[in-house]
Amino acid sequence: MRQFSLTRRFLLTASAATLATAALLRPAMAQTPPGVLIVGQIAEPKSLDPQAVTAANDFRILVNLYDGLVRFKDGTLEVEPALAESWEISEDGKTYTFKLRPGVSFHDGTPVDAEAVKFTFDRMLKEDHPFYNTGPFPLAFFFSSVENVEAVDPATAVFTLNEAYAPFLSNLATPTGAIVSPAAVEQHGADFGRNPVGSGAFRFAEWRSNEAVVVEGNPDYWDGAPPLQAVVFRPITDANTRTAEMLAGGIDVMVEVPPVSLSQFQSGYRIVEAAGPHVWYLMLNMKEGPFTDQRVRQAVNYAVDKEAIANNVLEGTATVAEGPIPAAFGWAYNPDVAPYPHDPEKARALLAEAGVAEGTKLKFLVTEGGSGMLDPVAMATAIQADLAAVGLDAEIQTYEWNTFLGEVNPGLEGKGDMAEMAWMTSDPDTLPFLTLRTAAMPDEGGFNSGYYSNPDVDALLEAARVATDQAARADAYKQVQQIVHDDAPWLFVANWKQNAVTSEAVENFALQPSFLLNLHKVAKN
Amino acid sequence: MGRYILRRLISAIPVLLGITVIVFAIMSLIPGDPATAILGAYATPENVARINRDLGLDQPAIQRYFIWLGNMLTGEFGRSYSLNRPVLDEILDRFGATLILAGTAFVLCAVLGVLAGVISASRQYGWADKAITFAVIIGISIPSFFLGMLMILIFAVRLKWLPVSGMYAIYGGGGLGDLLTHLIMPAFALAVVATGVVAWLSRGAMLEVLRQDYIRTARAKGVPERRVLMGHALRAAMVSIIPVLGLQAGFVLSGAVYIETVFQWPGIGRMLVDAILKRDLLLVQGGVVFVAAIYVLFNIAVDVAQSMLDPRIKT
Numbered sequence: 001m002r003q004f005s006l007t008r009r010f011l012l013t014a015s016a017a018t019l020a021t022a023a024l025l026r027p028a029m030a031q032t033p034p035g036v037l038i039v040g041q042i043a044e045p046k047s048l049d050p051q052a053v054t055a056a057n058d059f060r061i062l063v064n065l066y067d068g069l070v071r072f073k074d075g076t077l078e079v080e081p082a083l084a085e086s087w088e089i090s091e092d093g094k095t096y097t098f099k100l101r102p103g104v105s106f107h108d109g110t111p112v113d114a115e116a117v118k119f120t121f122d123r124m125l126k127e128d129h130p131f132y133n134t135g136p137f138p139l140a141f142f143f144s145s146v147e148n149v150e151a152v153d154p155a156t157a158v159f160t161l162n163e164a165y166a167p168f169l170s171n172l173a174t175p176t177g178a179i180v181s182p183a184a185v186e187q188h189g190a191d192f193g194r195n196p197v198g199s200g201a202f203r204f205a206e207w208r209s210n211e212a213v214v215v216e217g218n219p220d221y222w223d224g225a226p227p228l229q230a231v232v233f234r235p236i237t238d239a240n241t242r243t244a245e246m247l248a249g250g251i252d253v254m255v256e257v258p259p260v261s262l263s264q265f266q267s268g269y270r271i272v273e274a275a276g277p278h279v280w281y282l283m284l285n286m287k288e289g290p291f292t293d294q295r296v297r298q299a300v301n302y303a304v305d306k307e308a309i310a311n312n313v314l315e316g317t318a319t320v321a322e323g324p325i326p327a328a329f330g331w332a333y334n335p336d337v338a339p340y341p342h343d344p345e346k347a348r349a350l351l352a353e354a355g356v357a358e359g360t361k362l363k364f365l366v367t368e369g370g371s372g373m374l375d376p377v378a379m380a381t382a383i384q385a386d387l388a389a390v391g392l393d394a395e396i397q398t399y400e401w402n403t404f405l406g407e408v409n410p411g412l413e414g415k416g417d418m419a420e421m422a423w424m425t426s427d428p429d430t431l432p433f434l435t436l437r438t439a440a441m442p443d444e445g446g447f448n449s450g451y452y453s454n455p456d457v458d459a460l461l462e463a464a465r466v467a468t469d470q471a472a473r474a475d476a477y478k479q480v481q482q483i484v485h486d487d488a489p490w491l492f493v494a495n496w497k498q499n500a501v502t503s504e505a506v507e508n509f510a511l512q513p514s515f516l517l518n519l520h521k522v523a524k525n
Numbered sequence: 526m527g528r529y530i531l532r533r534l535i536s537a538i539p540v541l542l543g544i545t546v547i548v549f550a551i552m553s554l555i556p557g558d559p560a561t562a563i564l565g566a567y568a569t570p571e572n573v574a575r576i577n578r579d580l581g582l583d584q585p586a587i588q589r590y591f592i593w594l595g596n597m598l599t600g601e602f603g604r605s606y607s608l609n610r611p612v613l614d615e616i617l618d619r620f621g622a623t624l625i626l627a628g629t630a631f632v633l634c635a636v637l638g639v640l641a642g643v644i645s646a647s648r649q650y651g652w653a654d655k656a657i658t659f660a661v662i663i664g665i666s667i668p669s670f671f672l673g674m675l676m677i678l679i680f681a682v683r684l685k686w687l688p689v690s691g692m693y694a695i696y697g698g699g700g701l702g703d704l705l706t707h708l709i710m711p712a713f714a715l716a717v718v719a720t721g722v723v724a725w726l727s728r729g730a731m732l733e734v735l736r737q738d739y740i741r742t743a744r745a746k747g748v749p750e751r752r753v754l755m756g757h758a759l760r761a762a763m764v765s766i767i768p769v770l771g772l773q774a775g776f777v778l779s780g781a782v783y784i785e786t787v788f789q790w791p792g793i794g795r796m797l798v799d800a801i802l803k804r805d806l807l808l809v810q811g812g813v814v815f816v817a818a819i820y821v822l823f824n825i826a827v828d829v830a831q832s833m834l835d836p837r838i839k840t
Contacts, residue, residue, distance in 0.1 A: 033696065036696065038695060043799070044608070044799070046607055046608065046609060047608075047609040049609070052609065054563060054564065054567070135579060136563075136575070136576050136579035136580065136606075138563050138564050138567070138572065138576060139567070141567075141569075141572060190604075190609070191609075191610070193609045194609065194610060209615070209618050209619075209791065210618075210619070210791030210795070210796075211691060211692065211693065211695070211791055212695055232695050232696075234691070234695060235789075236690060236789050237786065237789070237795070237799070238786050238787055238789065240674055240787075241677065241689060241690050241787060241788070241789055244674075244677045244678065244681060244682050244689045244690070245689045245690060247682045248681045248682045248685060248688075248689045249685075250688060250689050250690070250691075250695075400556075400557070401557075401802075402556065402557025402558070402561050402562050402802075402804060403555075403556035403557045405557070405561050405568060406556050406557050406558075406561060407556075409561075409568055445569045445570050445571050446569070447569070
């Protein structure tokens, strides 16, 4: 019986040790101090160099570290002054003269002057710039129309464009247009992305690889010191773990809450939502197959129950899309265009009229997931069921995201009849210009992978791009919305409402239609 | 013995070279490239070409392979585009974390597994044996990531005894106690399956040995049962248990991929998953070669240990 007592002793010791440890550990689980906001992010940032990154996840940090010449006005996609106090645009729309705000410094104490502006854009755009090798700068093409930047005097920067380009100001308001400290880039070179210096409401404190990026409030911020002492951005890639951290109090703010988790935050938390400039659609192959006929394209738009997808599959985290220009753009949005209603009868009638036989097969390219793609497989399955109800047999082929882009971007010809896609943009020009013009076919380097072509749309988009008058631009986009809605080159599905959950201690937290996470005014008690 | 170790080390070189070829080929052949991963929907042919040029991916694959291999031999693993820092810095940072997690799990599975096996075998078909066998079957059957989520829900969200995820507390952390609180759940979740396997095979090995004549002799001689088990029997059984432990080390290392994702442990497994999704070629290649080298070295160490325990194994 000797071993028996040994085992029991072992068990007793072990459980005592476990209890003792648990008791010891409890005080270590202290809540984070007030004034320090912990944000649960979806991934580790790639870099904190504003010109080097492309992901919304990284932009959420950058917008708090850096300022641009202009910024999006709170709650809108309209630009307002930031580092530039004012600006003038020449008659021909090719010269922009910015007057800089006096007395603003970077976090390293060097002045934010016209030379810094010139340095920022030259580094990104000029291959012979001594710090061009700190790239690559993937979104540099936002500014491909910039021919030259000149520092006339410390307070005046002049941009010369090679053609009038109306989205220029919106692009300046994105993080890609943020002004960096030349002294810091010179000091750190390629490591600038890990030692970022801007002029924003928060300054960089620490980056613990794969654990946290810490930024501290900038007491000298030109727009007023932020109430928060510090913000900690924690990368938590697994959505379930992120939800668990929020429930356990390990984070104060959680972005991109999975629709299925929202119900867990109904009490004791604040759920924040904002419509964004996002469109989720199916591009239809207009070069071959049934979708060469407008009636068939309209028929699928009638056949699919978009409300059900938005409310059931996406649990109300999206609204139904009307056309290529989402409501979040406000000034450029056409409120007279309503979504295609769910009308299977009408869909059947249109299909019969077009001579499409019952049981016609459609090849449907679907991705497993990707930037802005929401819940692509579940959404595809819902669409497939709705199409089956009107006699269309959609066959789903699923691809990993990068593989999917490699298939779809070069064009759908020979590959499929329809494919999922989603875009988030900051100017109403970007999406239609890159995906709906005749001159944007894949073989010409655009993303018109479904081969839509309408000379009226081409002309309107060109006109809107060179117009310097916002009302004229708005009018052109409203017409584009109507024409594209009727032509139906896409099956318009959803506009995503981005969401976030915060603890009740967090105040003044808002999401922006630009998808940027501005924490300047946020407080935590 | 020294010559044996040397011979084993030399024979590892072709294995590692083969791994470099395979990982390079796989990363070149899978669809999707870094430029598309960086640009996403903005991947025009023109932008892709520019990024490929900036990353040096416009050269032929064979040439890139030899440049990479040559650089690696001089300790230069290149620069990760997705993290914008040297690959080797990242690997070493991450490997430390994985070593703590996988090492703890390995020690747990070795100690608990062997102990359970010994107890089980020493009272075959008794209640302790039945209980352990039952626990082992459950342990082997539960997927570790599921067990991890379950533990998070119970111990972190419900009871609030332990932190949900990460390696250190974001605030006021950093000490050994802090590390341990974060380590308990992932190490346990990672160790469960391996513990089951080790317990199961240790039980078999012990039963085999306990039937030998010299055990009966020892018992007849009046050697205390504890010494019979731990001294005479276990020592002989270790010869067949150690190779199993070597295999479990590989299992624990690969299982860390899931566990690190569930618990946000900043280790090398999670790094590789992220790097593959972002098509970060140099980081994936460097990481895989590094892990493979560690694994090969560990297995050599296991073989050496085994040959030291069992003189019948030729060196």
